[in-house]
Amino acid sequence: MSHILFEIKGKVAIVTGSTTGLGQGQALGLAEAGVNIVGVDYVENSDETRKLVEATGAKYHYIKADLSSTAPIDNIIKETVDTFGQLDILVNNAGIIRREDSINFTEKDWDDVMNVNVKAVFFLAQAAARQFIKQGTGGKIVNNASMLSFQGGIRVPSYTASKSGVLGLTRILANEFGQHGINVNAIAPGYMATNNTEALRADKKRNAEILDRIPANRWGTPADLKGPVMFLASSASDYINGFTIAVDGGWLSR
Numbered sequence: 001m002s003h004i005l006f007e008i009k010g011k012v013a014i015v016t017g018s019t020t021g022l023g024q025g026q027a028l029g030l031a032e033a034g035v036n037i038v039g040v041d042y043v044e045n046s047d048e049t050r051k052l053v054e055a056t057g058a059k060y061h062y063i064k065a066d067l068s069s070t071a072p073i074d075n076i077i078k079e080t081v082d083t084f085g086q087l088d089i090l091v092n093n094a095g096i097i098r099r100e101d102s103i104n105f106t107e108k109d110w111d112d113v114m115n116v117n118v119k120a121v122f123f124l125a126q127a128a129a130r131q132f133i134k135q136g137t138g139g140k141i142v143n144n145a146s147m148l149s150f151q152g153g154i155r156v157p158s159y160t161a162s163k164s165g166v167l168g169l170t171r172i173l174a175n176e177f178g179q180h181g182i183n184v185n186a187i188a189p190g191y192m193a194t195n196n197t198e199a200l201r202a203d204k205k206r207n208a209e210i211l212d213r214i215p216a217n218r219w220g221t222p223a224d225l226k227g228p229v230m231f232l233a234s235s236a237s238d239y240i241n242g243f244t245i246a247v248d249g250g251w252l253s254r
């Protein structure tokens, strides 16, 4: 039996980018704790995540929406409330990356990344907070940051700017929403084995360099985010506001 502070059974979470990778891992972690999931992604179907979530006994409602624009945001909140009657948790996970030397980086690769990784994160958080305030329930917002919220990286200028932006947004939103019982925090995953890092893992030299400085001596997995997201979605973290927690196998400690 779980400790009452960690009890989130029956709550409702929106998880963006829920079809694969870290979004799927976080959706599954919440579902295993009894949370009904609204998955948001821009791919045609989200059947793999649906199967995994439904196998836990939780419900999965999929909304196909492209978060490179803010247009779908109001409907995402409305459809969530129409389907499950409430919203308690927002996991702002969807994100993209473009790799190119800064000297050659295009405006399109800048805008595409900033739109999904920062703009959608802000406006979804705003829309979720409005719903939490309307309900009078408070709520939990968990953003996905990165090691590049703390470090510069290389050949990923819009990604670094966006994830550094997520860290700042997490702080300002915590400052403004805390008075409404809304916690805004972020998870900064380290080097996790997903589609997002396929190119890095395929590069033998970079792969060896990365592994060499991870104290845990392995790439992270989507399942490594289950515990942190459950914690940040539960009352156990009620007095944590505006903080970005590294889940990185110790990478930042080196």
Ligand code: NAD
Residues within 6 Å of the ligand: 016, 017, 018, 019, 020, 021, 022, 023, 040, 041, 042, 043, 065, 066, 067, 068, 093, 094, 095, 096, 116, 144, 145, 146, 147, 188, 189, 190, 191, 192, 193, 194, 195, 196, 197
């Ligand atoms: P991924 O590429 O495997 O999955 C991203 C998901 O987001 C996919 O389901 C994709 O379809 C969805 N998505 C992308 N653009 C979208 C859009 N415009 N509208 C709706 N959905 C969209 O990536 P991942 O590794 O699982 O990363 C998830 C998050 O974690 C991202 O924000 C990423 O930046 C962050 N992150 C990943 C790592 C890592 O090592 N994998 C490390 C740090 C941070």
